[in-house]
Amino acid sequence: VQLQVSGGxxxxxxxxxxxxxxxxxxxxxxxxxxxxxxAPGKEREFVAAIDWSGSSTDxxxxxxxxxxxxxxNANNMVYLQMNSLxxxxxxxxxxxxxxxxxxxxxxxxYDYWGQGTQVTVSS
Numbered sequence: 855v856q857l858q859v860s861g862g863x864x865x866x867x868x869x870x871x872x873x874x875x876x877x878x879x880x881x882x883x884x885x886x887x888x889x890x891x892x893a894p895g896k897e898r899e900f901v902a903a904i905d906w907s908g909s910s911t912d913x914x915x916x917x918x919x920x921x922x923x924x925x926x927n928a929n930n931m932v933y934l935q936m937n938s939l940x941x942x943x944x945x946x947x948x949x950x951x952x953x954x955x956x957x958x959x960x961x962x963x964y965d966y967w968g969q970g971t972q973v974t975v976s977s
Contacts (some may be wrong), residue, residue: 855880857968859949864974865939873934874969875949881929886952889934890961891945892970899948902934903957912957917943939975946970 861873864943875887887901902923903937911923922935932949950964 855882855951855966857966859968859971860945862947862971862973864875864976867939867941867975869939870935870937871939871973872917873936873947873949873971873973875932875934876885876928877882877951882891882925882930882932882951883929884953885966886954886956886958887923887925887932888950888952888958888961888964889932889947890950891943891947891973893942893945894959896945898948898961900959900961904932904957905957906955909975910957914959928943936973939973941975941977945973947973961971962967 856878858876892898904923911948920938925932949968951966952958952964
């Protein structure tokens with residue numbers, strides 16, 4: 855499966871962005887999906903995950919209550935709605951797919967990765 859990420863940009867603190875991840879090659883319904891991010895000089899970190907059906911989600915503590923992961927299997931899309939953005943959310947964001955059916959929070963358990971998209975939150 856190929857993953858194409860879009861939706862990053864520059865936003866002021868308190869603002870919102872929605873990231874999109876478009877899957878091609880295989881139906882996204884076959885995969886659990888996740889979002890990760892990497893800030894300059896830091897390790898890549900888990901942000902959010904959703905199981906294949908969309909019935910189970912998982913979030914990093916730092917984004918709980920502000921970010922929402924969702925999926926549209928009919929259109930092979932996964933989204934990350936980011937609200938109340940903070941400067942510390944600034945990072946390159948990545949979409950990933952895992953052949954596992956449940957939510958996965960460990961990056962090396964994902965099988966496919968999209969290219970990153972830059973999210974910059976100004977104070």
